[in-house]
Amino acid sequence: MALDPSFIGRTYPPTEPYEVGREKIREFAVAVGDANPAYTDREAAKALGYPDVIAPPTFPFVITYGAAAQVVNDPDLGLDYSRVVHGDQKFAYTRPVRAGDRLAVTVSIDAIKSLAGNDVLTVRGEVHDETGEHVVTAVMTLVARAADEAGE
Amino acid sequence: MAISFDEVEVGTELPAQSFPVTRATLVQYAGASGDFNPIHWNEKFALEVGLPDVIAHGMFTMAEAVRVVTDWVGDPGAVVEYGVRFTRPVPVPNDGVGAVIEVTGKVAALLEDRKVRVDLVATSGGQKVLGMSRAVVRLG
Numbered sequence: 001m002a003l004d005p006s007f008i009g010r011t012y013p014p015t016e017p018y019e020v021g022r023e024k025i026r027e028f029a030v031a032v033g034d035a036n037p038a039y040t041d042r043e044a045a046k047a048l049g050y051p052d053v054i055a056p057p058t059f060p061f062v063i064t065y066g067a068a069a070q071v072v073n074d075p076d077l078g079l080d081y082s083r084v085v086h087g088d089q090k091f092a093y094t095r096p097v098r099a100g101d102r103l104a105v106t107v108s109i110d111a112i113k114s115l116a117g118n119d120v121l122t123v124r125g126e127v128h129d130e131t132g133e134h135v136v137t138a139v140m141t142l143v144a145r146a147a148d149e150a151g152e
Numbered sequence: 153m154a155i156s157f158d159e160v161e162v163g164t165e166l167p168a169q170s171f172p173v174t175r176a177t178l179v180q181y182a183g184a185s186g187d188f189n190p191i192h193w194n195e196k197f198a199l200e201v202g203l204p205d206v207i208a209h210g211m212f213t214m215a216e217a218v219r220v221v222t223d224w225v226g227d228p229g230a231v232v233e234y235g236v237r238f239t240r241p242v243p244v245p246n247d248g249v250g251a252v253i254e255v256t257g258k259v260a261a262l263l264e265d266r267k268v269r270v271d272l273v274a275t276s277g278g279q280k281v282l283g284m285s286r287a288v289v290r291l292g
Contacts, residue, residue: 031184032215033171038228048227057222057231057287058215062185086210088284090235096228139235 012070017102054096064125064138067105087141102130117146157266157291166224166257171216174250207241220257237283242276
């Protein structure tokens, strides 16, 4: 069943702030095998002009995807998550995420489309720090594949 | 050594890299990212939903691809924009070897404010796994 297009433009309340820890950044950098010292060595990060270690470019997804659960699990929207695949992902950075940030995400639904029976949902997360400064915008497209008509 | 805007031109190639990925890599990434979707670690589940094998997290592949840019420029915070399309999954067999993600990058456009657009190509097993993979990065 197609998603209700009246959800386009809907904005959800900002999430409770996510506190970015140095050890979480380290864990993420190790998991993606990235040895750039800016992620783990405060002096190296300072040499690049940052007040503390910074997070890898795709780290904000950890926060924005969690925030997008508001949409994904919205019973009124009725997305069948068991059929969802990640279609695309974009980030636009004002500055890198860094240790000590307390980041709140405001999630909006940018688009709902139906393509070849698939539901295509575009969700935007605007990430701000506790001073209200914009940090990063993350836009993701989720594709809920059409139910197999042959029956499953 | 920082890359200067003045040193690059359209067509400048970034050093290519290969990133191995095993089941252990995926378990570690699941833990670090919080994405515990079983298609990334449970072969039985992956096969049941029609996948060829356990597949790598798309966000893992995206994280590897941009390393070609961040390793080149040195400062990961110089990345201003980064986007990809997930065109094909990366199957990760449980054979002790896993898969390899190969990434190349090329300067595709010179932009204002000493920024350049880098277009990335990521393949695994000879198949393109990311589409429209582009990063905008500010150079010195």
